[in-house]
Amino acid sequence: MKQFAIVSFVILMTVIFSAGFLAMPGKTEAGVVPLEGIKYDVNFSLEENLKMFVGKKVYITLDSGKTFAGIVKETGNHLMWLEKLEGKEFFDALIRIDTINAIDTRFRDMKP
Numbered sequence: 001m002k003q004f005a006i007v008s009f010v011i012l013m014t015v016i017f018s019a020g021f022l023a024m025p026g027k028t029e030a031g032v033v034p035l036e037g038i039k040y041d042v043n044f045s046l047e048e049n050l051k052m053f054v055g056k057k058v059y060i061t062l063d064s065g066k067t068f069a070g071i072v073k074e075t076g077n078h079l080m081w082l083e084k085l086e087g088k089e090f091f092d093a094l095i096r097i098d099t100i101n102a103i104d105t106r107f108r109d110m111k112p
Helices: 002-023 046-051
Strands: 031-034 055-063 068-074 079-083 093-096 099-106 109-110
Touching: 002 093, 031 093, 055 079, 055 093
Parallel strands: none
Antiparallel strands: 031 109, 055 068, 055 099, 068 079, 079 093
16 A cells, blocks of 8 residues: 555656646747847948947958957047957957958847
8 A cells, every 4th residue: 555655646746747847938949139229321431330330249351351350449530449359359459441341240149
């Protein structure tokens, strides 16, 4: 009789825990969501577009083909200050805007 009670208790606990796990919300499917406040405007100059990315991470490709990745600290009429360079975290760069060939940045992120 004691053995029957133990087996019954184990079966009951298994059913309760299984039901609890089934009732828990499952992991939702991840989706792509746009990041707020990030956009290009083709009607603006390169300098004006760079000013919209102050505080954001960008990849800058120069006419020479060299690429810099970092956070835009400040943008003026002829120069931009790129800080926390990727791969050189303690370095910043001052880049002439007229040598920039392309700007890349992330516009979308994964929603958990």
